[in-house]
Amino acid sequence: MTPPADIDVLLARIVARRFSIAVIGLGYVGLPLALTAVQAGFEVCGFDTSAARVDGIAAGSSFTTHVSEATIRAALATGRFAATTDLGRLGNYDAVIIAVPTPLTRSRDPDLGHVEAAARAVAACLRPGQLVVLESTTWPGTTTEVVAPILDRTGLRRGQDYFLAYSPEREDPGNKDFRTAAIPKVVGGDGPEAARLAEALYGALVTEVVPVSSTTTAEAVKLTENIFRSVNIALVNELKLIYDKMGIDVWEVIEAAGTKPFGYMPFYPGPGLGGHCIPIDPFYLTWKAREFDFTTRFIELAGQINTAMPQHVIDRLAESLDRAQGIGLSKAEILVLGVAYKKNVDDLRESPSLRLIELLEERSSHVTYHDPHVPVIPDHADHRGLAGRRSIALTPDTIARHHAVLIATDHDAVDYHAIVRHARLVIDTRNICHKVGAMASHVVKA
Structure with a gap:
């Protein structure tokens, strides 16, 4: 049996920026994250199934105004950033971060097809010493109940040979005040060693890391944030409907209520x-x-x-x-x-x-x-x-x-x-x- 991966060595490599990173999914979450890692001094490769998107990024163009072409070109100029569709290269990187879509089916059930496909691609190349992090928003338990079994089938020991964590994305397209590096990052590890590695890696990328006790807790954090917004937006939407019937301008109500310095947070219909x-x-x-x-x-x-x-x-x-x-x-x-x-x-x-x-x-x-x-x-x-x-x-x-x-x-x-x-x-x-x-x-x- 091979000896467990040496955590202290891996942590030292993160500090020295000798810990390469693969990001699966170059969308609104993965691309900003990959570029942030390059800016932090890491070697990064972005993976995507869309050849058109990969070719565009490799040529220095952006598919969204959320990420400037100047930022992409600056990353390419460092020689530490590349993009590819070849998932067979995932084994070349020390950390693999999964940032793929998690849509709903027509019956409004979770569709984890992209996550499962990414996990299978990682499993095909998984090697000792790698850190795997899921960032896709999903239900509490996905990391350990869906991703972990796929990776465990390789025979590598989770928490000893390879390490698994979850860190929910918090991107806000169009928000110029909060770029990726400035947004606190919640991190939950599947075991203490995975937590140490994931916290160290994200600590090198963003200004603040918020450790939580498990991957399941981290998954619940992301859902809680968005459910909070959904429920409160629904509340003001319902208020708008009833106030319209009463001849009251809901916008004026919200503006006036927002002057209260405590116990109230404005949401808008x-x-x-x-x-x-x-x-x-x-x-x-x-x-x-x-x-x-x-x-x-x-x-x-x-x-x-x-x-x-x-x-x-x-x-x-x-x-x-x-x-x-x-x-x-x-x-x-x-x-x-x-x-x-x-x-x-x-x-x-x-x-x-x-x-x-x-x-x-x-x-x-x-x-x-x-x-x-x-x-x-x-x-x-x-x-x-x-x-x-x-x-x-x-x-x-x-x-x-x-x-x-x-x-x-x-x-x-x-x-x-x-x-x-x-x-x-x-x-x-x-x-x-x-x-x-x-x-x-x-x-x-x-």
């Missing part, structure tokens, strides 16, 4: 939830809870409320069109402003704007869109009917020819005064017209 985290992650815990014969009522209710918001917006738009112009949606031309799921990004994952377009077209509306960050809607399994649509130019004529402008995403690079000045009707789901001082009688908050 919207046309629905977008991004990969909040609309999806809570259902990972809902699914896992069934194993314990427990119903997560708050989580499921929040999901129902948030999922229903696009339909509320369409109903408000239809009502406003009928009142102001005497036409129905079937005869209306609608300009949707913003298709990204949040302001100032090009990320369309789970964007409520796409659902809004679908709902409008189900009512036979003619729909166009403008988004300064999304010139073309890419192909997506859930919205294939929208693939290839192009953003139209935002001019006084294009604004005026539409019966209504529906503000779904409040990008900064839009002149809202011009929108209000030239539009016949504005449906504002983000309160942006009020924020920029462009309110008018034909602006309807929804």
Whole structure:
């Protein structure tokens, strides 16, 4: 039997930056993490199944505005960064970090296909002394119940020959105040030796490491963060619905309530939830809870409320069109402003704007869109009917020819005064017209 890996030697190599890193998944999480590791002095290779993405990164281009091409080119210039589709090279690296998607199935059950495939690729190359870290958001227990058995089948001893940990990603695309290195990193190891290694590695990458007692706890931390947001957003969405009926502006209420210096945290309503985290992650815990014969009522209710918001917006738009112009949606031309799921990004994952377009077209509306960050809607399994649509130019004529402008995403690079000045009707789901001082009688908050 081979002797256990020498932890002290591995820790010393991390300190000396002689501990190479592989990152599986070069998406919104993996790419920023890989570049952060390069900036910290490590040799890094990014792995992805998309040849187009790998070739683009190798050429110094970025698929997202969240990561600048200058940052990628600077990493390539160090000679310590590369990208490849060849998963057979994973054995060449001391740490393997898995940052792949964890979507839901159509029945809203967890889909761990990408995680399992990545774990099998790691297992095919696993060698003594390697640290394997899962970063993908998932249900508590995934690291030890799904990933570990795949790796253990190699015959290597977990906690002695190789080491396993979990550290939830905390990326926030578009947030310029919190880059990867500045965001505290929660780390949970599968055993004390794995915890020491993972904490040391992330300690070399970010300003603060937050150790927790296990991988399961670390997995629960990520779900808790996103469930907290989902439930509170659902609460203000429900408040918006009832306050609308009472003739109360929910935005004014939130703004005034936010002046309380204790016991209150403002959340804001919207046309629905977008991004990969909040609309999806809570259902990972809902699914896992069934194993314990427990119903997560708050989580499921929040999901129902948030999922229903696009339909509320369409109903408000239809009502406003009928009142102001005497036409129905079937005869209306609608300009949707913003298709990204949040302001100032090009990320369309789970964007409520796409659902809004679908709902409008189900009512036979003619729909166009403008988004300064999304010139073309890419192909997506859930919205294939929208693939290839192009953003139209935002001019006084294009604004005026539409019966209504529906503000779904409040990008900064839009002149809202011009929108209000030239539009016949504005449906504002983000309160942006009020924020920029462009309110008018034909602006309807929804």
